[in-house]
Amino acid sequence: MATIVDCPTCGTKVTWSEASPFRPFCSNRCKQIDLGAWAEEKYTIPAVNLPEDPESGIDDQAR
Template identity: 55%
Template sequence: MTQATPKKVTVVKCPTCKTDVVWGEISTYRPFCSKQCQMIDFGEWADEEKAIPGAPDMSDSDGWSEG
């Protein structure tokens, strides 16, 4: 008879408050620890305090034309 291997639990840090969060169905707001931390992060993105780096959008710059 073989023994079952125990399941490894993955724990991540909440991006907002750095609290440990179990990555699984018990953590409804993962990777956040709570709805409050999720909404704080969402607000930062909405206020453009956070952004993913990339090429600048040149469509609204002066001198742009379609040809």
Template identity: 65%
Template sequence: MTVVNCPTCSAKVEWTEKNKFRPFCSERCKQIDLGAWAEEKYTIPAANPIDDALDDDSAA
């Protein structure tokens, strides 16, 4: 059986079909994570494609 850490509270969680909240340990931790996404607390770093396109155009 696979055991993972809850992304919110780090509690050990069994990765089984009977755990309907996986990878979270509970509905509460699942909702906390959803709230963090809604408040834009998570970001994905990326290069600015507009700046990259401008640099490519000026080189031509």
């Protein structure tokens, strides 16, 4: 049984197999849209509880 996933860009159902060369995207267009979003910094990964910078002596959370 093939795994079916949703395209992260448009939500179209995509079969996860070698027959789908752009997986998890449904097309090269959706893949490029996602790449453009990363390049424009539309996606972020939040930093939580950063460790203290040992060289500065200042806790990053206090900044």
